[in-house]
Amino acid sequence: MKVVSKKITFKDSLVLQSGQSLPGFELMTETYGELNQEKTNAVLVCHAFSGSHHAAGIKEKEKPGWWDELIGDGKTIDTKNYFVVSINNIGGCHGSSGPTSISPESGQPFGATFPEISVSDWVETQKLLADHLGIKCWEMVAGGSLGGMQALQWAISYPKKINKAAIIAASSKISTQNIALNEVAREMIKKDENFHNGDYLAKGVSPSKGLKAARMLGHITYLSESNMSKRFGRKLQDPQTKMDADVNYEVENYLQYKGEQFAKTFDANSYILMTKAMDGFDPAKDFDHDLVECLKSTQTKLLIASFDSDWLFPKEYGLDMQMSAIKAGIDSSYIELDGDYGHDSFLFYSNQYSAALKNFLNSNE
């Protein structure tokens, strides 16, 4: 599999949905496979909340990409046939313009001054990338969770520039409970003594305790109750490998470890921006809150997939989207998948999941 990592600079200023603008921006990209001559075999994969452009393959010292189980030669999204494009979304912290980038105006990191970002803004940047690559129409845009929201937004914003959208473990708007959980996470970050209203970079510190706690909470929501029980049960942590003297159970230690690792690599302002983008996503808002009207004009084929153990994006939300698609009379399918991992199930291969996605991608007139 041919893998190319590249940072691409866009010099024109970008007007955001909020009305604010960015004076140009950078996109960190990674591509897998090769674009055919007609440029018709391109697939865009959109990352979830804390993901990055690194979607597949194994780089030195780095973990496999977040969708490595599904992207590669001979895999579900077969890179022998398709050219897969993955980017780090703006506002993130893995190489694209975001709060840790240097603001050309102040010469300092943007920090808290990085403008508010929406899912539509991400789609705009991805569209500019498609133009840059000469891709007139994506064969498929796919993603899970927040990535699925981007796939849906693509179908709504640019229905002629995308043949298929795979909207996985996602919804057309998140639940009240999900907004509430995001707010608790943000509160944890903001109340860290090192947060300084988001200007921690200028002060040379990091609100890592808050970020760690936020991730620990988030992590619980990505897993299912049964998965946690199966994996950890009530097993006690080996005293030799305790992250913290107060830790009793394995699950505590696991969350401590995951939280700490996350806090080392993720930016607190990005966390706030990304969760705000997720909370605000509601494409039907511009259509008098009617998703049916919102979907009517799309010619994109949809595949909506939910996982039965996902309580963060419950399957009812997937089915609701499907019913709106039916009422709108558009080509859309809905599948309910078995997944052991709760919300995170979308990251992992399973026969049924893979077959559905593969057949959807490969089904052509």
Next chain:
Amino acid sequence: MNNKLQSIVIDWIPSQSKVVDFGCGDGALLKMLAESKSVTGYGVENDPNKINACIINRVPVIQQDIDAGIQNYRDMGFDVAIMASSIQCLRRPRDAMTNILKVANECVITLPNFGNWELRVGLLKGKMPSSAQLPAKWYETKNLHLCTIADFEELCREESFNIKKRVYLNSRGKSSWLANAFPNLFAAEAVYLIG
């Protein structure tokens, strides 16, 4: 579904109508309806393998257990609902019939006739009968509520389900005078347009 049955169903369904097929299997009927009558069709199925076949056939499909209720299909603007050879697999066929008529103006129902003489002979021999329409062994069958044509039409009368059209087919999938004269004995399959 045999060719004759398929052509009857396709004939009954108006061009460019919006159709839902409950228990759509591999989506073959909806695919033909889309191709021959420009129908906007959706299949409802609960078997993952059949769902995959629908995706391969490019037929929009929804994974859902019909027994758990189809209320969410109301007000979706369906002209016709189809339930082909699946009514007898449901836990509550009568409720399903009532609900399906709330989903669409008209519905097409096809069912195997358990009163067919070949099956009666089979039963006379003291064994659970099988036929081309009912090939599965008793321990493998998905059929929970098999009925005869007489049973089904009695239910329609009792529940005031208005049968607009009906066709009886013999065990070779053909219309015959015998199957029309004595459907409960000589028809192997019946297809109804109810609305």
